[in-house]
Amino acid sequence: MTPSPALPEDLWPDVRPDAARRLMAAAVESFATRGYHATTTRDIATAAGMSPAALYVHFPAKSAVLFAISRSGHERTLAMVEGVVADHEDPVAAMRTLVERFVAWHAKRHVVARVVQHELDALPPADYQVVIDLRRRTEGLVRTVITRGVDAGAFTVPDVRTAARAVLSLGIDVARWYSPTSKPAPAVLGRQYAELVLAMLGHTS
Amino acid sequence: MTPSPALPEDLWPDVRPDAARRLMAAAVESFATRGYHATTTRDIATAAGMSPAALYVHFPAKSAVLFAISRSGHERTLAMVEGVVADHEDPVAAMRTLVERFVAWHAKRHVVARVVQHELDALPPADYQVVIDLRRRTEGLVRTVITRGVDAGAFTVPDVRTAARAVLSLGIDVARWYSPTSKPAPAVLGRQYAELVLAMLGHTS
Numbered sequence: 001m002t003p004s005p006a007l008p009e010d011l012w013p014d015v016r017p018d019a020a021r022r023l024m025a026a027a028v029e030s031f032a033t034r035g036y037h038a039t040t041t042r043d044i045a046t047a048a049g050m051s052p053a054a055l056y057v058h059f060p061a062k063s064a065v066l067f068a069i070s071r072s073g074h075e076r077t078l079a080m081v082e083g084v085v086a087d088h089e090d091p092v093a094a095m096r097t098l099v100e101r102f103v104a105w106h107a108k109r110h111v112v113a114r115v116v117q118h119e120l121d122a123l124p125p126a127d128y129q130v131v132i133d134l135r136r137r138t139e140g141l142v143r144t145v146i147t148r149g150v151d152a153g154a155f156t157v158p159d160v161r162t163a164a165r166a167v168l169s170l171g172i173d174v175a176r177w178y179s180p181t182s183k184p185a186p187a188v189l190g191r192q193y194a195e196l197v198l199a200m201l202g203h204t205s
Numbered sequence: 206m207t208p209s210p211a212l213p214e215d216l217w218p219d220v221r222p223d224a225a226r227r228l229m230a231a232a233v234e235s236f237a238t239r240g241y242h243a244t245t246t247r248d249i250a251t252a253a254g255m256s257p258a259a260l261y262v263h264f265p266a267k268s269a270v271l272f273a274i275s276r277s278g279h280e281r282t283l284a285m286v287e288g289v290v291a292d293h294e295d296p297v298a299a300m301r302t303l304v305e306r307f308v309a310w311h312a313k314r315h316v317v318a319r320v321v322q323h324e325l326d327a328l329p330p331a332d333y334q335v336v337i338d339l340r341r342r343t344e345g346l347v348r349t350v351i352t353r354g355v356d357a358g359a360f361t362v363p364d365v366r367t368a369a370r371a372v373l374s375l376g377i378d379v380a381r382w383y384s385p386t387s388k389p390a391p392a393v394l395g396r397q398y399a400e401l402v403l404a405m406l407g408h409t410s
Contacts, residue, residue: 038240117381118323158397169381173375176374192367
């Protein structure tokens with residue numbers, strides 16, 4: 001198995017050296033294909049065209065590769081949501097942009113997103129806590145946007161916490177069902193979901 | 206490992222004999238804990254308090270246990286949706302009941318639902334096709350309810366296919382994030398999600 005061309009360099013632009021990024025890409029493919037537990041460090045190294053010893057130069061254990069993948073995905077999501085909230089004072093515009101980007105990313109990067117979302121329980125406790133904290137901050141920002149919308153009379157929801165969870169859940173689950181043959185294209189799906197989410201939050205356009 | 210008390214008999218009331226049901230419950234726990242690929246038939250048999258040979262009396266292979274679990278889950282969902290559609294002429298009432306039951310089930314039975322939803326790719330092709338057909342029929346019925354609502358002027362959606370997918374996606378993803386300590390209780394979450402879905406479909410109450 002060779003690293004899939006579906007995992008381009010732009011997934012981890014900040015990861016250096018290239019070998020570490022190649023190992024992360026190979027691990028994503030292996031975890032996605034046979035699950036985290038059934039994948040060995042040898043599988044990952046081989047898929048990256050490297051020796052098992054070379055893997056340990058970059059990652060002390062299989063779980064460290066999973067953590068690098070998961071942390072990176074969650075940090076990027078948090079940074080995206082922080083950027084959107086900073087750029088849009090209007091909660092409707094903020095929510096629209098947030099959902100468009102979140103959904104399009106989960107469609108376009110569904111293989112890595114699936115690993116990030118579904119192998120969370122395999123992380124060692126300390127790593128798990130880091131990821132959970134990133135998720136809490138992201139969910140908190142989504143709640144802030146909804147609350148602003150409710151305060152401004154733009155949104156009406158039965159429960160802010162459940163509504164925030166539903167918004168993120170819709171986007172995350174795209175990674176489960178989206179495939180390279182799925183329609184519509186990621187950007188179009190993002191716009192359709194943004195319409196659905198604004199309606200779900202009681203916004204009448 | 207013993208079969209979890211979180212997997213009560215009512216999960217597979219139609220499966221006989223008890224040994225087959227016990228094996229399915231043990232398999233759900235094993236698949237949920239370490240993934241399908243890393244689980245052996247010996248793991249399943251041991252967790253059910255049986256010998257590997259005894260497993261083969263009921264299931265010819267590990268994949269047959271996964272198929273039994275997956276088919277049962279999908280058949281029950283389809284039967285539930287068929288029942289709701291038959292019982293409710295009003296598309297708003299049908300959608301409300303459908304989401305309440307679908308969401309509550311995925312919260313209450315999140316362990317088995319996670320296996321049903323996330324190990325789909327591990328099924329042999331013929332079994333996979335059976336499950337995909339059940340999913341298509343379920344999704345088709347959800348589209349029918351939405352289309353009826355649109356025709357009756359009760360719903361307004363940007364795209365019926367995407368809206369149907371979003372409705373099911375919201376419910377399915379509950380199994381990913383719900384845990385025994387999650388709030389609110391499954392039935393309450395079902396009612397909150399029903400409100401959110403009706404709003405998402407453009408219904409103004």
